[in-house]
Amino acid sequence: MANRRDPQTERKLRPLYDALDNLNNKQAIQRADKILKKEKDFHCAKVLKALAMVRLMKTQEALALLDEVKSHFPLDESTLQAMSVCYKELLQPELIPELYETALKYTPNSEDFLTQLFMGYVRIKEYKKQQQVATRLHKLTSTTAYSYWNAVSLVFMGKENPDLGKVMCFPLALKIIEKSKEKSDEVAEEVFRLYLEVLELMGKSEKAIEELEDPKNVIIDERERRRLKIHFHTLLGNTEQCNILYKQALIAEPDCYDSYKGYFDTSFRLLTDSTSLHDPGFQVDLQKADTSVQQMTGLLLKLSEEGGPARGPELAKADLVVRLQEKDIEMCAFASSSLLVLEYVQKFGHKLCCYDDLRVIIERLKDSEKQELIQILEEYRISVKESNGTKAMQRLATLHMLLHHLGKYRALESEQQFIALEEIKNFHNITLEGDLGCAYIDAFVLLYSWQKCDSRNKPDMVESIKLLMTKLEQFPEASACRLLVTRLYEYLGAIGPAVEVYNGLDTKSIQLDSLAHILYPSLIPLGAYNRADKQARQMEAFYRTNEREVLEYIVKSYLCGKFNKVSELFDLHRSLAYSISKSVFLLDKLWLSFILSSANSWDQIETLLEATRAEITSVKTDNLVDNRDYSVNEVCDSRHLEIATLQASTSYTHDTLYVNMRHFMLSSLLCLQDATSNKNGANLDTIVSQFRSDVMEKAANLPDLEGYPIYIMVSQSMKVWSVYLETFASIVTDAKNLIQHCIHGSSTQFTVENVTSKISELISRTRSELIVEDTINSSKLPFLSSLIQTAYFAVLCHSCVVTGRIQRKKRGVAEGVMNSMKTILSDIKSLCEDCHSIATNHKLENLTIDKDDSVDSRITSSLEWSLDEMSGILGKLSSLVNTLHSRLQPKS
């Protein structure tokens, strides 16, 4: 930050910069104050003090200081630069351009200010203004780079407004690029790509192809050039040319599978002759498109002969046969699809990728073909089972995965299924002793555990955990096993061991966003409130830093001329700013600030409400983006795969509802607070009716997750919450009625019994879910956490009202409300105590309890820990209610 300053200023500010660079913000404020004592109008020192404040989260004070400096129209570079840094860190880049606009009024020809202004507009997507600044810069300096900035700005302007683009922006951008192209002998790759993009936008694909074929333009490598040519020929509908180019690509790289897909797609579109006999004298013609089955067959055979051990041509044979079957064309030159799959397994089955390769084939087979394939593979499996050696074992793993994918084991009777499972388990034991790689053992142990856990029988799950843990001790890097154990522990309500196992993955940085669907959704339901709070706060900082950094890389893209990265980076910026997980984290953080506070007075609660009011407006609830990576669950049963594809959308719906529910809880609290102070409660009706239609109705229609395979189960919390949502609406409506009745003297009758009876019902419901015949159903622990949060919400809403004016006006009503809250809390407390005593007696449902058994005892102690955490929250809440209640008593 400290560049290009005059030496005297530099000397004065040096200690301040040092403190900021060393992240010692308090010291920076002290040093700034020291300088400002001597020189009270030292703008730069003030701004640097503001920066330290921003970093200490003293946002309001920082903004006030910045406004003060801004009112003096600062012109020196250091101050402007420091102010820009402040606005970037405050995530308010829209305030930067104004600074430089003002500065440029005094020094209109400053290249540096113009550049800063251009970048200021880039950050906020003000394309027109950035284009105007680029023009000014180019006129001022005649630098070519600025003319490209101009062209790129025009392209974005045109994309935003296609009509304007067609008549003005794109032709102008093209003119600028062509002009500078003429001037230089060799243009940079990025400029050439920009040129192609403009040609595409103007519909000039022929010209683009011409340029790509021009030997002068060697800047792009052969593969990329071919890819671009195919792209433009596709736009022109030149299927024949595309086919020729794909064929050339295959001759150059016979193992690149993407080219096969393109080659087949285009050949089938051009198909004129479906004779499938192979012509032995066939010659590949690289100048003409292939329009017959014979030509396709001929090419594959040639590639297969010349490709040596390459998998590409072999897989492509099966692909061709499947495509012909789909079109009811009989294939004579090659064997049936089942036999080709078998051949493939015989050749490449010892490679773990074999299963992934064949997925693209077997997923397209008809049911009858699948049955035929199961039979063929099963026969082969029996023969392989008899063989020894590593390769045979590896081939066996592939066969098991394929047979699972085809659903072979699902069709078996339970006893046969058991035998098949035992066989897999035995192989797993053998492989543990052998020299197979970790990945193969993963395959066996996962196959076993997945099937075993599908029943949701707890002893089976415990057995699977044991097996998976043994595996993890030997191969700590077996990530798929780690994920599954985490999931199983979560399902069994044991958050402690789940966290411990998951920590072994050592996830960080952007993984925390893309893997937010793993573990985090269980934390609050299982009582790990502090850990959830820690993660939510950590993630808040992550998004803040990353969104800011991505914007700076967009600026960087312009500076180093990598224009085609600009859109991609803006997409990334949006993915982070609108990440569904971000909204979950931010809202949970706000909610947990209540749950985890030791607030013992209404003043303290009000402080939390004010903090919520300041932050909630920045939380996005619409158009959320799902960045979560569902592919981390390695599955190979086709039924599971079908569900896995459903998972993404289900999980998205769940979490959107969750976001809206949390948003409702917090915003209705704020509205209640407004309503008690002086404003009416009209907003509350809207909020409640929106909540009913947007959250409650949709939550009630969520699919039943009990049918989901355990390892890909999405956040189950919304299904649990759906039981409590009706009560939420009642709590808010009753609180509103209470206000109207007591403050505005409306005739609306208020009875706190309405809410208390609803919560009492929930207490019995939770009790019956949790306690089954003197045992605890630990999987249902989330019900208890939701119940406690519902009680917390009821206390907050009603206290909001009774600690305000009603306290004085209608003491009797307030007394009644407080007494009811106390009764609810004491009922929940006794439920917690009952659960606790059952848990300590180790009476977990369906678990064979062996005190020396690590898995069982870990589940039990984790359950006790969760109950303690939840009781702790309840204890604090009771003490808050007692304090609030005692304030209602007349002073003796």
Add this chain to the structure above:
Amino acid sequence: MCTLRPFTCKDLFRFNRVNFDPLTENYGTSFYLQYLVNWPEYCTVAESPSGQIMGYILGKSEGQAEEWHGHVTTLTVSPQFRRLGIAHTLMNQLEKISENQKCYFVDLFVRVSNDVAKNMYKNFGYSVYRQIVEYYAGGNAPHSPPDEDAYDMRKALSRDPDGKSLIAKKKLIKTNELFSN
């Protein structure tokens, strides 16, 4: 069998299965962006027929005059897709780009204890140029590995037919000397 394509920002959300590998570093977002913005041509993903990320390479070109070279920053392949020649394909791609950029050589760093990687690079034509003392910093956690030396391995490109770039003045250097160069 794979498809090579440019590494894009979207891949940051999708490379988890590759990055679960304990020897693959998870960097901060800005580290990846630095490469994607400055050297996009050096960042390539290998994708399987079913669309999974099999592995990726990140690199750059840097240096002055005859030290102008391609550098491999990260090369990683998911355990499921190992022993298929993916690493070789990705390295070839990076070398080809370095040739296009008129580099003299390609270099990379590898832990001295990582025999598998060292032998793999030897097979690709790389040789140990020098050893850098304590290049890899150990962690503070009880189980984290101690500080470790790195081998700086190089392979000459066509612009250096005599392999001049492979002859080191000093066979053993300290990490700070590396950055002062």
